[in-house]
Amino acid sequence: MTQVLTSEQVEVAADGAALYELSLEGRWGDGVPILAATDERILAMLAATPYAADHVIGALPPQYGVATVELAAVNAVMAGCEPAAFPFLLAAIEAILTPEWNAFGLTTTTSSVFPMLIVNGPSRDDLQIDYRAGCMGGAGGRGSMTIGRALALCLRNIGGQRAGETSRCVFGQPARLGMCFGEWEERSPWPSLARRRGFRAEQDVVTAHGGKGTFPMADINNDDPRDLLHLIAKSLAFPLSNMFLGGTGENGEVVLAINPIWADRFAAAFPAVESLQEYLWEHAWQPIDVWPAGNQEILRSKSRVDDDGRVSLVRRPDQIVPIVCGGLGSLHAIALPSFGESQMQSAAVDRGTG
Amino acid sequence: MNVDDVEAAVEEMGALLRLDGAELTVLEANPKTARIEVALDMTGVECEDCVMPPEMLEQMISDAVARRVRGEFELVLRDPRRGGVPS
Numbered sequence: 001m002t003q004v005l006t007s008e009q010v011e012v013a014a015d016g017a018a019l020y021e022l023s024l025e026g027r028w029g030d031g032v033p034i035l036a037a038t039d040e041r042i043l044a045m046l047a048a049t050p051y052a053a054d055h056v057i058g059a060l061p062p063q064y065g066v067a068t069v070e071l072a073a074v075n076a077v078m079a080g081c082e083p084a085a086f087p088f089l090l091a092a093i094e095a096i097l098t099p100e101w102n103a104f105g106l107t108t109t110t111s112s113v114f115p116m117l118i119v120n121g122p123s124r125d126d127l128q129i130d131y132r133a134g135c136m137g138g139a140g141g142r143g144s145m146t147i148g149r150a151l152a153l154c155l156r157n158i159g160g161q162r163a164g165e166t167s168r169c170v171f172g173q174p175a176r177l178g179m180c181f182g183e184w185e186e187r188s189p190w191p192s193l194a195r196r197r198g199f200r201a202e203q204d205v206v207t208a209h210g211g212k213g214t215f216p217m218a219d220i221n222n223d224d225p226r227d228l229l230h231l232i233a234k235s236l237a238f239p240l241s242n243m244f245l246g247g248t249g250e251n252g253e254v255v256l257a258i259n260p261i262w263a264d265r266f267a268a269a270f271p272a273v274e275s276l277q278e279y280l281w282e283h284a285w286q287p288i289d290v291w292p293a294g295n296q297e298i299l300r301s302k303s304r305v306d307d308d309g310r311v312s313l314v315r316r317p318d319q320i321v322p323i324v325c326g327g328l329g330s331l332h333a334i335a336l337p338s339f340g341e342s343q344m345q346s347a348a349v350d351r352g353t354g
Numbered sequence: 355m356n357v358d359d360v361e362a363a364v365e366e367m368g369a370l371l372r373l374d375g376a377e378l379t380v381l382e383a384n385p386k387t388a389r390i391e392v393a394l395d396m397t398g399v400e401c402e403d404c405v406m407p408p409e410m411l412e413q414m415i416s417d418a419v420a421r422r423v424r425g426e427f428e429l430v431l432r433d434p435r436r437g438g439v440p441s
Contacts, residue, residue, distance in 0.1 A: 186386040328426045
């Protein structure tokens with residue numbers, strides 16, 4: 001396919017520092033050095049997809065800029081993506097543009113929330129999408145570091161998201177520079193996240209979760225799976241979670257990243273992931289008297305308090321989403337708390353090969 | 355994880371154990387799971403106390419593997435002295 005590029009062009013000296021300065025001045029960078037989006041590099045991105053440069057993926061909030069494949073490719077190049085990773089960016093955009101993901105709400109809110117990308121499928125190693133030690137930061141795989149960053153640049157440069165302006169975020173979070181990691185499917189005793197969401201094992205799949213941050217949990221004192229899961233469930237249900245703020249608790253998922261050692265331990269007690277989710281759900285609550293009177297009134301008005309005075313974090317077990325990743329050091333789990341009014345979305349990576 | 359490197363590391367320890375009549379065998383070395391499973395066979399051992407204790411043996415195998423293999427791995431030692439003998 002012959003591609004015709006139509007993006008606005010700027011001239012800059014062939015010097016990385018000059019381009020970096022220009023990106024800061026023009027506010028189309030993210031504060032970190034970028035690569036030059038030359039025609040040659042953009043065309044290499046386009047060659048990795050079945051789409052024409054002017055194919056419209058959708059309108060990206062908050063300002064609803066039209067995201068064409070060419071504009072996505074420009075941002076992918078700037079982020080440092082390799083062409084083989086570009087279809088993962090397109091899948092991520094497709095996922096966050098699903099209405100139930102609530103992209104406008106998530107890109108404009110005061111919350112720190114941002115798309116966190118979880119990748120399943122056979123290309124994780126080839127693209128250096130981290131799923132082992134340091135997968136949520138520090139491992140430094142190219143795929144992990146650039147796919148998430150490319151999505152963040154798309155939201156900035158196509159969607160017009162700017163902290164303190166179109167985005168009213170109070171703090172933001174490190175993941176706003178981009179967050180993308182894989183699931184260690186080979187070490188998971190349960191079906192992968194993508195399989196549970198209806199995809200085939202041979203498909204590469206990107207799942208976008210509107211995550212508020214990384215919430216660390218640790219235990220060195222107890223090896224019993226039920227005891228550990230009880231403590232995890234109680235930790236997930238922290239009183240100032242968004243899930244208790246004002247909604248009904250029917251929307252949104254809390255992702256629970258479990259290290260492979262703990263996953264083996266939990267699977268001995270809960271061979272089916274559904275039974276694990278059920279157990280977590282049964283314990284992810286707080287007594288109503290944890291909250292002061294004013295908060296109690298709101299929770300009661302939302303029918304969040306059951307007959308035993310318990311306030312459950314979420315309405316259904318499937319809203320607690322376990323995944324397996326991380327290093328073999330054991331001892332730790334990470335939760336990715338939900339924004340609440342956003343439902344996780346997945347999209348298969350489309351390379352046009354059927 | 356390179357399987358040949360794992361085999362070589364285990365053989366390094368196996369050579370020492372063989373002097374006492376024991377054998378070390380790699381049951382699994384899977385790069386996809388980073389799991390290494392090694393079995394100790396003591397059927398030819400006449401002096402059980404001459405073979406180093408399971409915890410120490412596991413640590414020494416782990417150290418030998420770590421010297422040759424890049425990245426994290428999980429070592430499982432099947433040692434008849436603490437049960438879990440592979441079938």
